[in-house]
Amino acid sequence: xxxxxxxxxxxxxxxxxxxxxxxxxxxxxxxxxxxxxxxxxxxxxxxxxxxxxxxxxxxxxxxxxxxxxxxxxxxxxxxxxxxxxxx
Amino acid sequence: xxxxxxxxxxxxxxxxxxxxxxxxxxxxxxxxxxxxxxxxxxxxxxxxxxxxxxxxxxxxxxxxxxxxxxxxxxxxxxxxxxxxxxxxxxxxxxxxxxxxxxxxxxxxxxxxxxxxxxxxxxxxxxxxxxxxxxxxxxxxxxxxxxxxxxxxxxxxxxxxxxxxxxxxxxxxxxxxxxxxxxxxxxxxxxxxxxxxxxxxxxxxxxxxxxxxxxxxxxxxxxxxxxxxxxxxxxxxxxxxxxxxxxxxxxxxxxxxxxxxxxxxxxxxxxxxxxxxxxxxxxxxxxxxxxxxxxxxxxxxxxxxxxxxxxxxxxxxxxxxxxxxxxxxxxxxxxxxxxxxxxxxxxxxxxxxxxxxxxxxxxxxxxxxxxxxxxxxxxxxxxxxxxxxxxxxxxxxxxxxxxxxxxxxxxxxxxxxxxxxxxxxxxxxxxxxxxxxxxxxxxxxxxxxxxxxxxxxxxxxxxxxxxxxxxxxxxxxxxxxxxxxxxxxxxxxxxxxxxxxxxxxxxxxxxxxxxxxxxxxxxxxxxxxxxxxxxxxxxxxxxxxxxxxxxxxxxxxxxxxxxxxxxx
Numbered sequence: 282x283x284x285x286x287x288x289x290x291x292x293x294x295x296x297x298x299x300x301x302x303x304x305x306x307x308x309x310x311x312x313x314x315x316x317x318x319x320x321x322x323x324x325x326x327x328x329x330x331x332x333x334x335x336x337x338x339x340x341x342x343x344x345x346x347x348x349x350x351x352x353x354x355x356x357x358x359x360x361x362x363x364x365x366x367x368x
Numbered sequence: 369x370x371x372x373x374x375x376x377x378x379x380x381x382x383x384x385x386x387x388x389x390x391x392x393x394x395x396x397x398x399x400x401x402x403x404x405x406x407x408x409x410x411x412x413x414x415x416x417x418x419x420x421x422x423x424x425x426x427x428x429x430x431x432x433x434x435x436x437x438x439x440x441x442x443x444x445x446x447x448x449x450x451x452x453x454x455x456x457x458x459x460x461x462x463x464x465x466x467x468x469x470x471x472x473x474x475x476x477x478x479x480x481x482x483x484x485x486x487x488x489x490x491x492x493x494x495x496x497x498x499x500x501x502x503x504x505x506x507x508x509x510x511x512x513x514x515x516x517x518x519x520x521x522x523x524x525x526x527x528x529x530x531x532x533x534x535x536x537x538x539x540x541x542x543x544x545x546x547x548x549x550x551x552x553x554x555x556x557x558x559x560x561x562x563x564x565x566x567x568x569x570x571x572x573x574x575x576x577x578x579x580x581x582x583x584x585x586x587x588x589x590x591x592x593x594x595x596x597x598x599x600x601x602x603x604x605x606x607x608x609x610x611x612x613x614x615x616x617x618x619x620x621x622x623x624x625x626x627x628x629x630x631x632x633x634x635x636x637x638x639x640x641x642x643x644x645x646x647x648x649x650x651x652x653x654x655x656x657x658x659x660x661x662x663x664x665x666x667x668x669x670x671x672x673x674x675x676x677x678x679x680x681x682x683x684x685x686x687x688x689x690x691x692x693x694x695x696x697x698x699x700x701x702x703x704x705x706x707x708x709x710x711x712x713x714x715x716x717x718x719x720x721x722x723x724x725x726x727x728x729x730x731x732x733x734x735x736x737x738x739x740x741x742x743x744x745x746x747x748x749x750x751x752x753x754x755x756x757x758x759x760x761x762x763x764x765x766x767x768x769x770x771x772x773x774x775x776x777x778x779x780x781x782x783x784x785x786x787x788x789x790x791x792x793x794x795x796x797x798x799x800x801x802x803x804x805x806x807x808x809x810x811x812x813x814x815x816x817x818x819x820x821x822x823x824x825x826x827x828x829x830x831x832x833x834x835x836x837x838x839x840x841x842x843x844x845x846x847x848x849x850x851x852x853x854x855x856x857x858x859x860x861x862x863x864x865x866x867x868x869x870x871x872x873x874x875x876x877x878x879x880x881x882x883x884x885x886x887x888x889x890x891x892x893x894x895x896x897x898x899x900x901x902x903x904x905x906x907x908x909x910x911x912x913x914x915x916x917x918x919x920x921x922x923x924x925x926x927x928x929x930x931x932x933x934x935x
Binding site for chain 1: 444447448451452455457458484487488491492499502503672677
């Protein structure tokens, strides 16, 4: 398993279009990929292939997310998603 | 017959529509919830999957049509809907619910979406909470597709229907475009909402933010005045006649495409008439309409299109394309004006805190990136750079300093030359209106943004329905302000273009010409109408009229006097 923390750099946070892009990116990999809010306390995990669960994270600009992937291409998956989330 | 009633809201898409109210759109879907025998669940799941397939096909068709519309960017609205259709959290849970609870598909959809709605409603973020609309839209579509055999998710509408509802989703609106919908009236929504964007791309008049819609029933005759943000319910015969005449005129001017001939008044005064655009792709349509120049390109829509910072190279290439399309006519690029709407989504601070140039100075990296992209593209045509929402000379100097710094950086490699690009100020705050003469020595040109100027002069927020009706370009304070700006800049040698909605209203434009302004820039939709209006005006008479209305004390008297003169 690979995981990394990233700060959301998009001005509007993980809004509809950014969330849609994350789903599209995640769908290019074999690994199971999840996002979770570090500052949330409750540590809700969102499936990176589910736009509804990503939107429900309500990750605003500047919030810290943990991107976690498990599978054959886990490090590529984490890299590309973190790269995108940085904005 | 009931009495004429004027119901005020906020403008969302300009134009006038006359038609019958159709209220059925926010009514509850009628569907039955029941248990099914466990043996029948496989068949029920297949029925559900079938409705998913049908919905996907409808959405894909909508997406490809939107891509070919006047505003191709609007197709992004459909992306989220398509992703919800393949979302495990949604689809798989509905399938599980059908299987485990032995319920029909409709019931399962309602159970799963109900839980998701609750989760949305718990969110702190206003913008995200609004996204539940996407899910509501999908649920409505699925329920319909489960029930109906037709390909459209909506019933057939009568000719010239005006949709009246609490809210109307962008996709519903889009789907109805072929069925002769004439206009749109909603309780929720603002000029920057997705539904308003689609309404404008389809050129459908729309009024939003109406406080209470309960006084409108299905079948009521309505006049939707999109540009002024009000609706007339059950108009008197005289009102109706007046509006029918107006809409006939509107249609006839749209067919008279007096292209290639500059706008000239009856007494032979040349008026420069340009167009305003929001997306780079609209530049071609502007050229096709015969525009003389692009008076205002609001760059923030393209800049934040992906919700992230664009690359300098991409941005520069995009700006160069706009310049080449419009060449040899000039294009005025307004640097990003992050307006009320953007701020509301993420900060709890005042909506005035960080608009226009203030935002750019607080985020110098973003500003520098845009200026670099602009200056690099400047050789592709005639570029002018306009700074929005300037309120102090210090801010202006700080911005000019950044621009000069970027110029120096770009000029350093001897190979590249930077064109001298005119820099201008958008006069849209009372402070800028009062001090434009002090700014004149620092910049090359001015634009007058009447929309914001009127809001801040009259202390009216147009997106707030409780005060939006007080917004009035014919207010004596506005006339005096315009007169003052004209006088302060008269001998400065700095050209000034009026690019707010005042320039697109025949009566208000007549006042502008009467006060001495000779350059206007209007929306693409208003361009043909304004060209014809200018041709019918006599500036000599308007100068006299201007002197006369300056003494009047009521906005209504001013407006009536001007409309009587020009008709």
